[in-house]
Amino acid sequence: MLRYLRVIFPLSALLLCQPGFSQWFNQVSAVPDNLYGVAFVNRDTGYAVGGGLNNSRLLRTFDGGMNWENTSLSQSKWLYDVHFINESTGIACGYNGVIYKTTDYGSTWNARPSEVTDWLYAIDFVSADTGYIAGLNGRIIRTVNGGNNWTQLNSGTASWLLDIQFYNSELGYTCGEDGRIFRTTNAGGNWSELDNPVNNTLNSIWIVNPDTIFAVGNTGTIVLSTDSGTTWDPVFSNTTSHLKSIFFKSPSHGFIVGETIILQTANGGIDWFPMANPVTVGLEDVVIVKDATTAYAVGKSGAIIKNDLTTGIESEEGLSGIKLYPNPAVDYIDVVIEDQNFAERIEVLNTDGRILQTFAMNGASSLRVPLAYNAGIYLLRITSGNYSVTKKVIVDP
Numbered sequence: 001m002l003r004y005l006r007v008i009f010p011l012s013a014l015l016l017c018q019p020g021f022s023q024w025f026n027q028v029s030a031v032p033d034n035l036y037g038v039a040f041v042n043r044d045t046g047y048a049v050g051g052g053l054n055n056s057r058l059l060r061t062f063d064g065g066m067n068w069e070n071t072s073l074s075q076s077k078w079l080y081d082v083h084f085i086n087e088s089t090g091i092a093c094g095y096n097g098v099i100y101k102t103t104d105y106g107s108t109w110n111a112r113p114s115e116v117t118d119w120l121y122a123i124d125f126v127s128a129d130t131g132y133i134a135g136l137n138g139r140i141i142r143t144v145n146g147g148n149n150w151t152q153l154n155s156g157t158a159s160w161l162l163d164i165q166f167y168n169s170e171l172g173y174t175c176g177e178d179g180r181i182f183r184t185t186n187a188g189g190n191w192s193e194l195d196n197p198v199n200n201t202l203n204s205i206w207i208v209n210p211d212t213i214f215a216v217g218n219t220g221t222i223v224l225s226t227d228s229g230t231t232w233d234p235v236f237s238n239t240t241s242h243l244k245s246i247f248f249k250s251p252s253h254g255f256i257v258g259e260t261i262i263l264q265t266a267n268g269g270i271d272w273f274p275m276a277n278p279v280t281v282g283l284e285d286v287v288i289v290k291d292a293t294t295a296y297a298v299g300k301s302g303a304i305i306k307n308d309l310t311t312g313i314e315s316e317e318g319l320s321g322i323k324l325y326p327n328p329a330v331d332y333i334d335v336v337i338e339d340q341n342f343a344e345r346i347e348v349l350n351t352d353g354r355i356l357q358t359f360a361m362n363g364a365s366s367l368r369v370p371l372a373y374n375a376g377i378y379l380l381r382i383t384s385g386n387y388s389v390t391k392k393v394i395v396d397p
Contacts (some may be wrong), residue, residue, distance in 0.1 A: 010179065024262060024297070027065045027304040033057045037081035039090065040289045047106055048298050049092050058082075058092065058289035065296060065306050071109065073100075074085055083123040083131070085256040091147045093120035093133050099149050108166045112344075114141060114150050115251040122163040124172070132163035132188060134174045141174035153188045160201075163215075167207045175202035181386055183229050196232040198223050204245045206254070214269055224269060238351040238377065239262065242282075244314055249288040249295070249309070257283035258298045267350050273390055274351060277304045277381035322382060328394035333378065336366045349379040360372060371395050 029035065035050035035057065048059040048068070056073040075273045079094035091111065092100045097116040100109040114120065118136035125131035131143050133150070138157040139152040155161065159177045166172035172188065174183045179199040182191040196202075202217035213225045214235075220243060222235040229378075237243070241259040249256035251295075256263040256272065259282040263272040277283075283299035295307040321338035337343050346367060356378075359367060369380065375397040381390045 013286060023276060024278050024305045024307045027068070027296075027306050029059060029068050029070075029298075030116075031059065031068075031070055031302040033064075034078075034284070034300045035059070035302060035304065036079065036284045037083045037086050037092070038285050038296050038298045038304075040287055040288050040294075040296060040385075041084045041247045043086065043289050043291060043293055044268070046296060047082050047084065047090060048304060049082040049094070050298070051053040051076075051078045051092050051094070052084070052300075053077060056094065056098075056100075058106065058109055060102070064294065065304060068109060068304070071106070073109070078119075080119070080121045080131075081123045083125055083350070085125050085146060089128075089146065091123055091125075091131065093123055093135075095119055099133070099136075099147070099150065112148060113148070115152060116141060116150075121161070122174075123248055124165050126166045126169050126172075130169065130187075132164050132166065132172065132264045134164035134176075136160050136379075140164065140174065153191075155182060155191045157182065157191075157193070160340060162202065163204045165205050165207055167210060171207075171210060173205050173207060173213060173215075175205045177201045179221070179223075180216065180259055181215060181229065181232070183203070193227075194229045194232070196210050196223055198232070198234055203243065205287045206246045206248055208248055208251055208268075212251075212268075214254075215245055216246045216258075218242045222269075222272065235272070238274065239263070244283060245285045245297075247286045247288050247295075247314070249292045254296060255288070256285050257286040257299070258282075262286075262297070271356070271392070273392075276350070278305055322343070322389060322391070324380065324391060324393065330396050331369050331372070332370050334366060334368050337361075337380065337382075338365070343382050343384045345380040347383070349381060351377055 006069045010151045033052045036046045038048045040046035044064045048161035056076045056079045058071040059068045061068045074224045077095040082092040084090040097114040099114045100114050101114045102109045118139040120133050120135035121132045138155040143150050161176040164174040172184045179196050181194045181196050184191050200218045200221040204214045220237040220239040222237045223232045225232045229354045246256045261274040264274050281300035283297045286297040288295045296317045319344045322338045322364045379392045381389045
């Protein structure tokens with residue numbers, strides 16, 4: 001039976017205390033083409049790929065996204081993903097089975113034989129030698145020599161496979177059209193289809209641990225398994241936008257990007273909340289740098305955005321002791337800040353992340369916030385300096 005995973009705490013308790021990630025800021029890629037994949041090897045050095053009907057785009061930055069160098073390959077078309085094995089060696093894949101490899105930090109990219117002509121959408125490596133790519137018509141190919149040569153595996157399906165991720169050298173998952181999810185426990189030798197009751201196309205998958213796996217997709221779909229993929233349940237996403245990519249920086253904190261939307265979680269994916277998006281185009285991929293200090297997302301029309309996670313305070317220190325009541329509310333909600341804390345402002349947002357009202361606290365320890373809205377779910381963002389806590393409010397008719 002389908003059931004949405006959604007938590008509503010008792011009225012006397014705080015409804016979901018969401019630590020505030022810092023804001024996303026627009027970067028300048030200086031290219032007009034869509035960007036579909038992004039990878040960073042450290043805080044400063046990163047790569048993005050994309051393209052269009054007439055060329056492939058390969059971008060790189062050495063200064064944390066402030067400037068991007070652009071390489072255009074006119075002999076090929078769209079590139080959909082990029083993955084770096086180490087700081088100098090990376091693989092990109094895309095249209096008609098094309099694969100490129102660089103061993104000099106992206107200065108040059110050389111074509112490698114894929115032995116297929118299907119569009120290739122996603123790359124993952126489990127070691128410096130062994131990697132996998134998934135694509136059109138159920139295609140999964142594997143390399144055991146660092147991407148120089150690739151061989152086909154039998155996925156057992158002809159469905160489009162849009163993402164692939166391995167947890168270790170044996171355990172991996174892939175997902176794609178019609179909500180189909182497949183698992184291997186023997187390094188891709190065999191793939192078994194898993195029972196996902198949601199049939200919307202899935203664009204991205206993330207393995208938190210061997211038991212906990214998320215997949216996201218079209219029309220706001222988020223599905224979660226907590227038993228190694230045996231069963232899957234929908235998670236309430238607060239959106240009907242197509243979701244394109246998911247990435248966790250820790251078991252608790254993660255991002256999802258999609259069609260003009262960014263979602264964040266701070267409680268292991270039980271609840272997802274929208275963030276302000278500095279661009280108005282669809283986002284295709286999100287990545288968090290290995291040291292978890294920055295995050296990047298790329299998308300349509302050359303969009304690149306950055307989140308400096310170190311400027312946000314991912315704890316409630318500095319804004320603790322906050323109480324909301326009544327909740328659910330009808331006409332108003334009282335916000336009380338205890339423990340001698342100080343809040344500068346309170347913002348009311350809808351679930352698309354749009355700010356509906358802003359109230360200055362002016363040193364007060366409490367504020368009655370009017371809620372003259374239609375019935376539904378809203379967000380209160382309480383801010384003081386670099387500290388920001390977001391709480392869910394239910395407005396009843």
